Amino acid sequence: MIASTEIHIVPQLATPVRLQEYGVGIFNRALTKSALKKVLKKKYVTVNGVTATTATFIKGGETIQLTIQAAVSMGKRPILRLNVLFEDEHLAIVYKPAGILVSGNGFMTIAHVLPQNLKPSPLSDATAPQPVHRLDYATTGLLLVGKTSSSIRDLNRLFANKNVKKTYYAITIGEMNATGEISATIDDKSSLSKYAVKATVPSKRFGKLNLVRLNPKTGRRHQLRKHLSGIGNPILGDRDYGDKDLILKGKGLYLHAYALKFVHPVTLESHHVVTEFPQRFKKIFEQL
Structure with a gap:
């Protein structure tokens, strides 16, 4: 058995709220309200180590944990070198x-x-x-x-x-302002992203393609993709939020989690880790 565990720390709340309301969207494996109810019914969720139910109230500061056991054949374990x-x-x-x-x-x-x-x-x-x-x-x-x-x-x-600074890069379609902020409601929650256009190249098919640095200030599901699509500059290759006639077949989504900056919670050392751009980014923007 492989145990899949997700943990969420509840921030301070103004008023108590039922877990079945608060917990929607906080776990990858129970993103919807119906999925959350199912894992609660199966007793997969604990709050501060105690099995939770739909009647559990969240007041702030609790540790919510979702643990699901997934059966994997001994002869068929996934193999991937990271x-x-x-x-x-x-x-x-x-x-x-x-x-x-x-x-x-x-x-x-x-x-x-x-x-x-x-x-x-x-x-x-x-x-x-x-x-x-x-x-x-x-x-x-x-x-x-x-x-x-x-x-x-x-x-x-x-x-x-919000003590982890995340920097993404995307390639977007169309004319854009040099810098900007995008705010919108996603899943009934406020969201905010900041962006800066770092380079632009002409394109016969797309008009213009932009290399855009992105700093999400909140962490909503598909936030960057929804934000850029919402201002008319969808990410290249976005099948869900882009123009269906402007999809590059077989090239994937041009969104890259480029850097993480945070203070190590144990050693208290500052970490700023960056990674290489994917090759498909470099083919469009040779300076990378």
Whole structure:
């Protein structure tokens, strides 16, 4: 059995709220209200270590954990070699390729192959390494991973308190302002992204293609893709939010998680990790 665990630290709340309302969208494997109800019914969710129900109230500061056991045949374990950019006994940063889910029910996920790519932590609260944030199936780039129960909680707290700075790059279609902010409501929650156009090239098919640096200030599902599409500059290759007539077949989504900046929750060292651009970015913008 492979245990898929996701942990969420609740920030301070103004008023208590039922878990079945608060928990919608916080877990990759239970993104919808109906999916959340199912995992609660199956007793897969705990709050501060106690099995939760639909009647559980959240007041702020709790640790919510979703754990699902997935059966994997001993003869059919997923095999994938990941590029590990940083690792110690507490956490790691790996490069996520395009076309792979971070976690979920699929056979090939980043969560399933982390144990074969990372060294086991020698610490007493070591656990199966778990990604602590999401990247879309088609997105490439840096993924932060916790290797102990305490580091997973600490990293989730960093994200909840907006103490992890994420920088993305995308290639977008059309005329854009040099810089800007995009705010919108996504899934009934406010969202904000900042962008800066770093380079532009002409294109016979698309008119203009822009290399855009993106800094999301909130972490809503598909936020950057929805924001850029919303201002009329969809990301190249976006099948969900782009123009169906302007899709590059077989090229994927041109969205890349380029950098992570944070203070290590245990050593208190500052980390600023960057990664290479995918080759498909370099073919359009040769200066990369």
